[in-house]
C-alpha cells in the first residue's frame with residue numbers, strides 16, 4: 193500500500209514526459225520535413241491584392257496575330273509578401289481551349305498544359321520563395337482568340353521558420369520544468385522525512401535523558417512522583433492554546449519537566465517532612481529554584497529551561513521568590529509553568545492534605561489571578577479545567593485513596609506536544 197502513491201506519481205510523471213516528448217518530436221519532424229499547412233490562394237492579376245501571403249502581377253509584352261490564332265507574350269511576377277517561406281509550390285492558369293505553349297523562360301518554370309489549364313512548377317533551385325522575395329517567369333502562348341489572364345491559383349506549403357518556432361522551446365521548457373519539479377519534490381520529500389526522523393529521534397533522546405533525571409527527583413520525593421510530567425503536559429497545552437509556535441510548545445514541555453530539578457539539592461528529611469516546616473526548612477525548600485537555575489545553566493541549547501527552574505515560584509504581583517520579579521519581568525515560560533505547577537499541586541494529594549475538587553481549584557486559581565498568576569494564563573488554565581482537558585490526562589494521583597500515585601501516561605499520550613508525540 194505504501195508504495196502505491198509513489199508509483200502512481202511516477203507513472204503520471206512518465207505519462208506526461210512521454211506526451212511532451214512525443215509533441216516535441218512531432219513538431220521537430222514537421223519542421224524538418226517542411227510539413228506545414230498547405231497554402232492555397234487565388235491571385236488577382238489586375239493589381240488587386242487578395243492575399244497576405246503571395247501577390248502576383250502579369251504584364252502582356254506583345255500580342256501578334258499569327259497564321260493561326262494569336263501569339264501573346266506574358267511576364268509574370270510572383271512576390272512572397274508573407275512572413276514565411278513558400279515551398280513546393282505550383283501555379284495554375286486557366287487558358288482558352290486550344291491554347292498552345294510556344295515558349296517559356298526565366299525561373300526555370302516547367303509549364304505543362306492539361307486541357308485548358310497550364311500548371312507551372314519550379315525547378316529544384318527555386319522551389320522556395322522566401323519572405324519578401326519574388327520570382328518572375330515568362331511564357332509565349334498561342335490562343336485562338338485574344339486572351340488576358342486575370343487570375344492565377346497558387347498552391348504551396350508554408351515553412352515554419354525555426355527561429356519563429358515557439359512550440360519547440362516551449363515543449364523543451366515544459367519538460368525541464370516538469371523534471372525539475374518532479375525531482376525537487378522527491379528530493380525535498382526524502383530530505384524532509386529524514387529530517388523529521390532525525391528530529392523525532394533527537395526529541396526522544398532529550399526526553400529519555402530528562403525523564404531519567406527526573407526519576408532521581410521522584411525517588412527523593414515519591415509523594416509527588418509524576419508531578420514534573422504532568423506540569424510539563426499542562427504547560428505545553430497552555431502554550432499550545434496561547435498559539436505559541438511548535439518549537440516553543442516543545443521547549444515549554446522540556447522546561448516543565450525540569451522545573452523542579454533543584455529539589456535534588458533539598459535534604460530528604462526536609463523534603464518529606466510531614467509536619468510544619470521551620471523558617472530555615474522553608475528557606476531550604478525555596479532554595480530549589482536557585483539550585484535548579486545553577487544546575488541547568490549548562491543546558492543553554494534549549495531556551496527557557498534555566499529561567500523556568502529559577503523563576504517558577506515568582507508571583508505576578510512581585511511577592512514571590514527568589515528575586516521578587518513582577519508581571520512581565522517574569523519569563524513567560526516560568527509564568528506558564530507557575531500556573532501549571534499550582535494546578536497540579538491543588539489537584540494532587542499531599543502529605544498534609546487531600547486534593548481539591550474542580551470547583552475549588554477554579555476558585556483558587558481565579559483568586560490568584562493578577563496576584564500570584566498572570567491573568568492571561570489563568571484564562572487558559574481555567575478553560576482547560578472546564579473543557580475537560582485535565583480529564584484527558586487522568587489524575588490518578590489525585591484519586592488514589594491509598595496514597596499511591598502511579599503515573600501511567602507515556603509521552604505518546606501527551607496531547608499538544610509535537611514532533612511525533
Ligand SMILES: [Fe+2]
Nearest residue numbers: 451452504505
Ligand atoms: Fe517548584
